[in-house]
Each structure stands twice: as C-alpha cells, then as structure tokens.
Amino acid sequence: MNTNLLFAGSARMMMRYKMRTFFMAIGIIVGVTALIFMRAMGVGAEQAMMDTVNKTFSTATINVVAGGGHMGPRAGGPVTSLKVSDFNAIENQIDGVVMTGAMQWFPGQDIRYQGETRQMSIYGYTDQTEAVWLRGVSEGDYFSSEDVESASRVAVIGQRAAEALFGDENPIGKQIQAGSVPLRIKGVLELQGIDTHGADKDDEIHVPVTTLMRRLMNVDHVFAGRIILDNPDDVDAVAEDIKVLMRERHSLNESEPDDVVIITPELVQDIVSNANRVLGRYLPAAAGVALLVAAIVIANIMLIAVKERVPEIGIRKAVGAEDGQINFQFLSETIVVSLTSGVFGAGIGMAAAIVYGNVSDVPMVVTIGSLALGLGAAVLVGIFAGVMPARQASALDPVNALR
Amino acid sequence: MIQLKGICKSYPRPDEGPLEVLRNIEININEGDYIAIVGPSGSGKSTLMNILGLLDHADSGEYLMDGENVSGLSSAKLANLRNQKIGFVFQQFHLLPRTTAIENVEIPLVYSNADNPEQRAIDALKSVGLGDRMKHMPEELSGGQQQRVAIARALVTDPELILADEPTGNLDKASGEDLMALLQELNDNGRTIVVITHDENLAKRAKRTVRIDDGRLSELRDVTPDSGVGSGETQMGDVA
Ligand SMILES: Nc1ncnc2c1ncn2[C@@H]1O[C@H](COP(=O)(O)OP(=O)(O)O)[C@@H](O)[C@H]1O
Numbered sequence: 233m234n235t236n237l238l239f240a241g242s243a244r245m246m247m248r249y250k251m252r253t254f255f256m257a258i259g260i261i262v263g264v265t266a267l268i269f270m271r272a273m274g275v276g277a278e279q280a281m282m283d284t285v286n287k288t289f290s291t292a293t294i295n296v297v298a299g300g301g302h303m304g305p306r307a308g309g310p311v312t313s314l315k316v317s318d319f320n321a322i323e324n325q326i327d328g329v330v331m332t333g334a335m336q337w338f339p340g341q342d343i344r345y346q347g348e349t350r351q352m353s354i355y356g357y358t359d360q361t362e363a364v365w366l367r368g369v370s371e372g373d374y375f376s377s378e379d380v381e382s383a384s385r386v387a388v389i390g391q392r393a394a395e396a397l398f399g400d401e402n403p404i405g406k407q408i409q410a411g412s413v414p415l416r417i418k419g420v421l422e423l424q425g426i427d428t429h430g431a432d433k434d435d436e437i438h439v440p441v442t443t444l445m446r447r448l449m450n451v452d453h454v455f456a457g458r459i460i461l462d463n464p465d466d467v468d469a470v471a472e473d474i475k476v477l478m479r480e481r482h483s484l485n486e487s488e489p490d491d492v493v494i495i496t497p498e499l500v501q502d503i504v505s506n507a508n509r510v511l512g513r514y515l516p517a518a519a520g521v522a523l524l525v526a527a528i529v530i531a532n533i534m535l536i537a538v539k540e541r542v543p544e545i546g547i548r549k550a551v552g553a554e555d556g557q558i559n560f561q562f563l564s565e566t567i568v569v570s571l572t573s574g575v576f577g578a579g580i581g582m583a584a585a586i587v588y589g590n591v592s593d594v595p596m597v598v599t600i601g602s603l604a605l606g607l608g609a610a611v612l613v614g615i616f617a618g619v620m621p622a623r624q625a626s627a628l629d630p631v632n633a634l635r
Numbered sequence: 636m637i638q639l640k641g642i643c644k645s646y647p648r649p650d651e652g653p654l655e656v657l658r659n660i661e662i663n664i665n666e667g668d669y670i671a672i673v674g675p676s677g678s679g680k681s682t683l684m685n686i687l688g689l690l691d692h693a694d695s696g697e698y699l700m701d702g703e704n705v706s707g708l709s710s711a712k713l714a715n716l717r718n719q720k721i722g723f724v725f726q727q728f729h730l731l732p733r734t735t736a737i738e739n740v741e742i743p744l745v746y747s748n749a750d751n752p753e754q755r756a757i758d759a760l761k762s763v764g765l766g767d768r769m770k771h772m773p774e775e776l777s778g779g780q781q782q783r784v785a786i787a788r789a790l791v792t793d794p795e796l797i798l799a800d801e802p803t804g805n806l807d808k809a810s811g812e813d814l815m816a817l818l819q820e821l822n823d824n825g826r827t828i829v830v831i832t833h834d835e836n837l838a839k840r841a842k843r844t845v846r847i848d849d850g851r852l853s854e855l856r857d858v859t860p861d862s863g864v865g866s867g868e869t870q871m872g873d874v875a
C-alpha cells in the first residue's frame with residue numbers, strides 16, 4: 233500500500249469537506265483547550281503552595297504539634313501537655329538538633345489602638361523566630377531573649393494589621409491593647425502573604441510566647457514548636473527520637489496514644505500535593521467530559537460520512553482496496569483530525585493559560601506533561617470515535633456499494 | 636486467462652423460491668479477447684460481470700484465473716488480484732466527486748506498490764486523450780470525458796482485463812462512439828476487454844458476442860481468428 237498517497241487523499245477529502253472536518257475538530261479543540269487551561273491552573277496552584285511550603289518549611293525541619301492521633305489541636309480535645317521545656321529538652325538531648333522554637337496561638341483577638349479595633353490572631357514565639365520560623369522584621373526589632381524571659385509587654389505586627397490600625401503613622405513605639413494588656417510595638421513583620429491554610433500572615437501580631445501564655449491566655453502549655461536540624465537526612469531518625477522523648481516526658485504508658493503529632497517535611501508536602509491533586513484531577517475531569525462529548529459527535533459525523541461515502545468505498549474496493557486498508561484509512565482520518573485538533577487545542581490552551589496567568593494573579597503553569605496529556609486525550613478520542621465507523625466502512629459489500 | 640465452469644448464482648426471495656440469476660454459466664476468456672455481453676435488462680449481466688471481476692462470489696461452479704481456482708482465496712488476495720489484473724468501468728462513471736482527474740486515476744495505485752504513481756496517472760490520462768484535463772474536477776468534465784477518466788483509472792495498474800458495464804449507457808451518441816473507438820484501440824493494443832452493452836454498434840465491434848437470457852449464457856458470434864465457435868452475423872434479438 234502507498235500510505236503517502238492514501239494520506240494525501242485523506243487530507244484532500246478533509247480540506248474539501250470543510251464543514252464536516254470543522255465540526256469534528258471543534259469539539260476536540262474546545263476539550264483540549266479546556267484540559268490544558270485547567271491543568272495549568274491546577275499545577276500552578278500546586279506549585280504556588282509548594283513554594284510557600286518550601287519557603288516556610290525547609291527540608292531540615294520538624295514541627296511538633298500538640299494533639300493526639302490526628303492533625304490539629306481539636307482532635308481529642310485540647311492537649312495541654314506540650315510545654316516550652318519540652319523543646320528545650322529536645323534541643324539539649326537529641327543529636328542533630330540545632331535549635332528549637334516553641335509557639336502558642338490565640339486566634340481572633342480584639343486588638344485596639346485609640347479608636348480602632350481589629351480582630352486578629354496573636355502568636356507567641358521565642359526570640360529565635362527569624363532563624364526557626366524563617367520570618368523576621370522589615371522595620372524595627374523582633375523581641376529579644378530578655379523579652380521572652382521576662383514576658384515583656386511587647387509585640388511585632390504584620391503590615392496589613394499595622395495599616396489597618398495606624399494608617400500612615402509609623403507603628404514602632406506605639407502602644408496597642410490586647411484585652412487588658414498593653415503592648416508596645418517593637419517592629420513590623422516581613423510580608424508573607426496567605427499561608428496554606430488560607431490565613432493572612434500579614435494580619436497578625438507576634439508577642440513573646442511567655443507573654444502570651446502568662447499574661448494573655450493564662451496557660452502554661454504551647455500549641456506547637458519547630459525543630460531545626462543540622463542535616464535533612466536525619467529527619468526520620470530525629471523524629472523517632474522526639475516521639476520517644478515526648479512519650480517519656482509526658483509519662484504516657486504503652487496503651488496510651490501519642491499526645492503530639494510530629495510533622496516532617498515529607499508529610500507536609502504529601503498533604504499539600506494531595507490536596508492539590510484533587511483539584512488538579514477534578515478540573516481536568518470536566519475537560520474530559522467535553523472530550524467525551526466530542527468523541528460522540530465525531531463518531532456520529534464519521535458514521536454519516538461513511539454513509540455518504542458508500543460509493544467511494546465501493547470504488548476503492550473495486551480497484552483493489554483490502555478491507556483492512558479501508559479500515560485503516562477511515563480510522564487514520566479520524567485520528568489525524570483528532571490529533572491536528574489536539575495540536576490546535578493545546579496551542580490555544582497554552583496561550584490562554586499564559587495570557588490569563590499574566591493578566592490575573594492566578595498562577596498558571598503549563599507543563600510538557602499537560603501538553604502530552606492533551607494530545608494523548610485527542611488521539612484517544614480519535615481512536616474511540618473512529619473504530620466503529622471504520623469497521624462499518626470496511627465491512628461494506630462492494631457490489632451493493634456500487635449499485 | 637479465465638475459465639468459468641458451471642457458475643450458478645441465486646438470490647433468496649421472501650415468498651417464492653430463490654431467484655436464479657445465473658444458471659450454469661460456462662465461458663472461456665482468452666488473452667486478447669474482446670467480448671460483448673448482451674441480453675435484456677435483469678438477465679444477470681451485471682451479476683456475471685461482478686463475479687468475473689472478483690467483486691462477488693458464485694454460489695457454485697469453478698472460476699479459474701490463469702489456471703488458479705479463486706474460490707479459496709482470501710478477500711485480501713482477491714483485492715490484490717482486482718488491483719493488479721482487472722480494471723473496472725461503470726455506467727455511472729463512479730469517479731470521486733471534488734477530486735481532480737489525476738487524483739481519481741491515482742486511487743488504484745494507493746493499493747499497489749507501483750512507484751511513481753503521479754507519472755503513471757499522467758500517462759494513463761494522456762493515453763485516453765485527457766492530457767489537458769488532468770486538474771479538472773469530474774463536475775467540470777463532460778460525460779464522455781468523465782468516462783475516459785474512469786478508463787484511465789482502470790488502465791493505470793496496467794491490468795490484463797478491462798471489465799466495462801454499459802460504459803456508454805450514460806453517454807450521448809458522439810461520446811459513445813469515441814468511447815467505443817477507445818475500447819477498440821485498447822483491444823488492438825492487446826488488452827482483453829469484456830463489455831456489457833445494450834448498444835448494437837458496440838456489440839458489433841467486439842470480436843465475440845455472448846448473450847445472457849434468464850441467467851443462461853449462449854455464444855452468439857465469434858469473429859476471433861481461428862476460434863472454434865461458429866462465426867458470422869447473428870441477429871441481435873430483442874437487445875435494445
Ligand atoms: N443483491 C441482490 N439481491 C437480490 N436480487 C438481486 C441482487 N442483485 C441483483 N439482483 C437481481 O438479479 C437479477 C439480475 O440482475 P443484474 O445482474 O443486475 O441484471 P442486468 O445487469 O442484466 O440488468 C435482477 O432481477 C436483479 O433484481
């Protein structure tokens with residue numbers, strides 16, 4: 233068989249029956265465009281979240297959060313066993329630990345300045361925040377180790393919170409009120425944006441963890457803490473040591489479950505990418521439906537085309553086409569239309585994603601994998617839609633076809 | 636080249652017995668023959684032609700092509716034989732619409748391994764006198780020209796046998812004459828031709844005439860030099 237000649241003939245038929253080809257193509261173009269665009273959105277969101285995670289959670293880091301069994305503090309009621317001293321013990325007793333930082337959290341507090349009141353979260357940290365939690369100040373100073381030791385009435389404030397309370401005034405040195413406790417602003421936090429839980433990290437204040445526990449919350453436990461390691465390779469070993477140490481310090485017997493959750497970088501990345509994978513799969517599924525519809529449309533157009541082309545099939549068989557060659561021709565015509573449409577759809581989807589990513593602040597990332605997925609889907613649609621019409625065409629009886 | 640022995644073909648009918656279209660057909664087609672098949676409408680001429688052209692199967696009987704029985708051949712092998720050994724010409728031309736003359740003529744070459752298909756198609760079109768119409772669509776050609784394109788398509792794989800089913804049936808008188816001259820020329824050049832016709836003139840040009848009546852074949856006339864069958868003019872009967 234002379235496939236060049238066959239393909240040239242097929243291409244001519246498609247050019248000559250433009251409307252038919254157009255309707256076959258349009259469904260795939262729309263479907264693949266949507267697929268590429270939506271995947272760009274999904275991958276963009278995942279990468280953006282991963283960036284945030286990596287920025288705030290380096291690979292040589294372990295978080296310890298109060299709470300048993302499950303993630304978060306709410307599971308099993310408030311856990312009060314985690315103390316600042318636990319982190320000091322971790323720092324002093326476990327090999328490979330460079331430093332630690334305990335943290336307490338007091339969400340949704342009214343912060344007042346003169347006439348203004350604003351609700352925000354108060355975080356209690358140690359003076360090590362810049363090194364441990366990777367966040368420093370852009371103006372003024374963070375609190376010092378003396379501030380932490382003496383539970384000073386000082387705070388540093390996020391930029392959005394500062395704008396809301398002070399407007400254009402310089403916040404440094406101003407006195408704000410948290411409940412009945414006056415706090416003097418020492419510095420303004422670096423911008424950080426929205427975290428993976430959706431909280432605005434620029435709309436919060438930090439106080440020494442001791443100040444938060446004793447003066448504001450009246451508790452002696454912390455919510456969480458972070459451990460910085462020498463070497464990322466030690467993460468699993470250190471995590472195991474921490475678990476043993478915490479059980480020992482909290483006097484848990486064998487039948488009791490852990491009362492802290494130990495979060496390693498791997499776990500965080502798994503959680504984040506799982507959350508995004510759901511998004512990244514759900515969106516393309518919608519495009520998949522569009523492609524399925526396209527496949528049905530194409531199959532129907534091809535079936536009609538087979539009917540219209542009965543004499544052509546008869547002639548081809550009369551002049552020596554084998555059944556398999558007719559089958560091949562019709563199937564390859566559908567696949568060529570599908571693949572070509574897929575290329576257009578991928579191009580349009582990629583262009584749309586790039587343009588949309590530039591004009592909006594939604595992160596859009598087009599990967600080679602997404603493009604391959606789009607083209608693969610197009611070819612699959614072609615095969616799916618083409619098999620039945622091609623089989624019908626090849627099974628035609630030439631004598632009847634030519635009558 | 637071709638021997639048919641005891642070929643029978645019938646179609647089932649719902650309320651009556653089967654319709655016997657061909658009954659015990661016996662014929663030898665030799666290289667260089669020019670055979671006209673005549674007979675009333677519905678007598679089985681096209682059915683015989685389709686069997687000769689390997690497009691259709693007989694119910695019983697033997698079909699030998701170059702000594703080989705074709706009844707056992709696969710459909711792919713039959714397709715190859717049609718491609719290499721047989722060229723068809725139909726009353727309705729059966730050209731692909733919106734496809735140029737040269738592209739139409741190239742179609743059989745899609746299914747062969749011949750090299751230089753374009754040159755072959757050009758040569759075939761030139762040989763039927765359409766060297767100046769190669770880029771025309773069928774819609775832009777007269778009936779006679781369209782039938783010439785169809786003949787070029789039949790010739791392009793250089794088959795031994797041309798089967799033509801009422802090739803002048805849709806042509807005016809002058810174009811029909813031209814076409815007959817073309818078939819004559821092909822036969823003069825050694826091509827074997829079997830033509831079904833209602834046209835007395837066309838039948839007269841043939842070296843042999845056979846008649847089918849109610850599915851039975853009879854040799855009417857044979858003017859082939861040194862043929863065994865009695866030659867001479869025979870009445871054409873009720874052939875229209
Ligand atoms: N596929 C078929 N099914 C049933 N009857 C058929 C079929 N093909 C042909 N016939 C019948 O067989 C007879 C011969 O047909 P055909 O060979 O086309 O005759 P001709 O070409 O001599 O006019 C006709 O009566 C026709 O109706």
Ligand SMILES: [Mg+2]
Nearest residue numbers: 680681682800
């Ligand atoms: Mg007929």
